[in-house]
Amino acid sequence: MIVSGVDVGSRTTCALLLKDNEIVSHSLINTGVQSASTSRKAMDEALESAGIALEDLDYIMGCGYGRFLVPFANEIVTEIWCHARGANWYFPTARTILDMGGQDCKAIRVGPNGDHTNFIMNDKCAAGTGRFLELMAEVLGFRLEDIGEMSLKSKNPIKISSMCAVFAKSEVRSLVRRRVDKIDILSGLHEAISVRVHSLLKRVGVEKDFVITGGIANNIAVVRKMEEKVGLKALIPDEPQIVGALGAALLARERAMREG
Amino acid sequence: MWRWLGTEPMAFAGVDVGAETVKLVILNEGEILFSKVLATEEEGAVASRQLMEEGLKETNLSMEELSYVVSTGSGRATVPFANKQRSEQLCHARGARWSIPSAQTVLDVGAEGSRAMKLNDDGKVIDFAINSKCASGTGTLLRAMTKIVEIPMEEMGIMAANAKSAAKISSFCAVFAESEVISSIHTGVSEESIVAGIHESVVSRLLEVLRRVGLVEDVVVTGGVAKNIGIIKRLEPKIGLEIKVPRDPQTMGALGAALMAQEMGGGS
Numbered sequence: 001m002i003v004s005g006v007d008v009g010s011r012t013t014c015a016l017l018l019k020d021n022e023i024v025s026h027s028l029i030n031t032g033v034q035s036a037s038t039s040r041k042a043m044d045e046a047l048e049s050a051g052i053a054l055e056d057l058d059y060i061m062g063c064g065y066g067r068f069l070v071p072f073a074n075e076i077v078t079e080i081w082c083h084a085r086g087a088n089w090y091f092p093t094a095r096t097i098l099d100m101g102g103q104d105c106k107a108i109r110v111g112p113n114g115d116h117t118n119f120i121m122n123d124k125c126a127a128g129t130g131r132f133l134e135l136m137a138e139v140l141g142f143r144l145e146d147i148g149e150m151s152l153k154s155k156n157p158i159k160i161s162s163m164c165a166v167f168a169k170s171e172v173r174s175l176v177r178r179r180v181d182k183i184d185i186l187s188g189l190h191e192a193i194s195v196r197v198h199s200l201l202k203r204v205g206v207e208k209d210f211v212i213t214g215g216i217a218n219n220i221a222v223v224r225k226m227e228e229k230v231g232l233k234a235l236i237p238d239e240p241q242i243v244g245a246l247g248a249a250l251l252a253r254e255r256a257m258r259e260g
Numbered sequence: 261m262w263r264w265l266g267t268e269p270m271a272f273a274g275v276d277v278g279a280e281t282v283k284l285v286i287l288n289e290g291e292i293l294f295s296k297v298l299a300t301e302e303e304g305a306v307a308s309r310q311l312m313e314e315g316l317k318e319t320n321l322s323m324e325e326l327s328y329v330v331s332t333g334s335g336r337a338t339v340p341f342a343n344k345q346r347s348e349q350l351c352h353a354r355g356a357r358w359s360i361p362s363a364q365t366v367l368d369v370g371a372e373g374s375r376a377m378k379l380n381d382d383g384k385v386i387d388f389a390i391n392s393k394c395a396s397g398t399g400t401l402l403r404a405m406t407k408i409v410e411i412p413m414e415e416m417g418i419m420a421a422n423a424k425s426a427a428k429i430s431s432f433c434a435v436f437a438e439s440e441v442i443s444s445i446h447t448g449v450s451e452e453s454i455v456a457g458i459h460e461s462v463v464s465r466l467l468e469v470l471r472r473v474g475l476v477e478d479v480v481v482t483g484g485v486a487k488n489i490g491i492i493k494r495l496e497p498k499i500g501l502e503i504k505v506p507r508d509p510q511t512m513g514a515l516g517a518a519l520m521a522q523e524m525g526g527g528s
Contacts, residue, residue: 033443033446103436124431124432124433124436125394125432125433125436126433126434126435126436131435131436132435135435163393163394164393164394164395164434165395165433165434165435166395166400166401166404166434166435167372167394167395167400170279170372170400174303177301177303178303
């Protein structure tokens with residue numbers, strides 16, 4: 001049985017193919033403006049690398065912010081459910097999941113069976129999301145993928161007082177004008193985002209094992225700071241951005257089996 | 261010798277260091293001698309000194325002849341020559357009340373925040389509410405949007421004031437609202453409607469701040485954003501009251517600070 005999960009996020013779209021319990025292939029592309037063609041493109045890439053045709057798929061589950069724009073999906077579900085299932089597949093001991101995406105952040109509690117028991121989400125405010133770090137990297141002239149490593153080198157972290165991404169941008173500009181070391185500014189920014197995300201986690205309560213997923217899980221500085229604040233080691237999937245699509249595929253498999 | 265004859269000129273100054281601009285008002289015997297807004301990227305200390313030098317030159321005064329200086333605004337602590345600091349809510353309320361004596365509710369909308377003040381009959385601030393944590397509902401959001409729709413601020417305000425319909429902007433966050441506006445442009449929503457929608461989103465945040473103190477006539481709006489006719493015209497029907505705007509709304513904080521300097525420094 002081959003099934004698929006498609007997670008159309010605000011920034012990144014992932015299509016993943018699951019055969020039995022193995023990930024056959026997955027694709028990760030920028031969502032861009034047109035989600036309908038994006039989901040198709042992501043699916044085509046995943047199919048191509050696995051050498052499989054769309055008709056061969058038994059069930060397709062869509063999820064994510066753009067889940068309504070997956071015309072070829074058999075069904076759509078919320079990404080909360082998918083993240084819980086996906087994290088459970090990687091780490092059956094996961095009880096708290098922090099999913100930090102491009103434009104939102106979710107704190108999810110899961111039971112031993114991979115069903116979510118509670119969650120809190122911030123999708124109203126850019127603070128505490130990938131967008132925050134993306135904007136700050138832009139202002140400082142660094143690449144998003146580099147800033148985590150760079151910020152770990154800071155000797156004298158600067159306190160950033162703005163939570164709001166817009167205000168933080170002006171604060172960073174004025175610090176740069178005052179010739180404050182950019183590495184120290186970066187460290188302050190990572191602290192600011194971590195404080196914000198931690199407040200979300202506190203509201204659902206943290207129990208081990210603690211898993212971090214989503215694009216920001218690739219940022220080592222955020223991971224370290226979260227571990228410090230939570231007081232637990234974080235488990236990170238080898239591909240933190242595919243967890244939602246993986247969960248969607250697992251749910252697709254359940255459906256396909258039930259419908260026989 | 262005249263200094264000893266009790267005719268010493270008593271001048272007072274108020275400096276308002278905001279996020280985008282510095283404002284200075286110099287008073288003498290209750291009369292405004294100098295009032296100016298300086299847009300600057302300089303630090304508060306540099307910018308306030310620069311503007312003060314200009315003010316002194318224009319009024320033929322020296323620093324020693326200023327009996328008392330009060331600073332206000334988010335950068336009030338950076339003004340090196342200030343004798344005292346006072347909060348924005350006190351200064352804006354004072355400046356607004358002086359300009360429009362019937363003011364009972366004052367709403368100050370600046371680059372990085374808004375604040376609503378409720379005044380008693382004596383002009384004392386008896387309650388206030390602040391939004392300074394988030395860019396939604398501020399001048400910064402409007403400024404960022406001028407770049408996206410490529411329409412200057414004043415023109416955008418007029419367009420919003422006259423627009424028949426307003427596009428719904430569902431994002432609360434200024435960052436997400438920007439992306440939403442960009443996609444509205446791509447999907448062919450009319451410019452006028454988008455611009456009106458942007459102003460509506462700011463107005464809805466201002467309403468929240470206003471409602472926290474309650475609304476009593478007359479309502480006076482101050483701060484740089486008060487110059488935006490689109491905000492005023494779209495806020496009026498929401499509160500069901502006519503809004504009064506002082507002639508120079510952006511300098512109300514500095515004026516209020518100068519009035520307080522006059523009081524503290526023993527002027528009339």
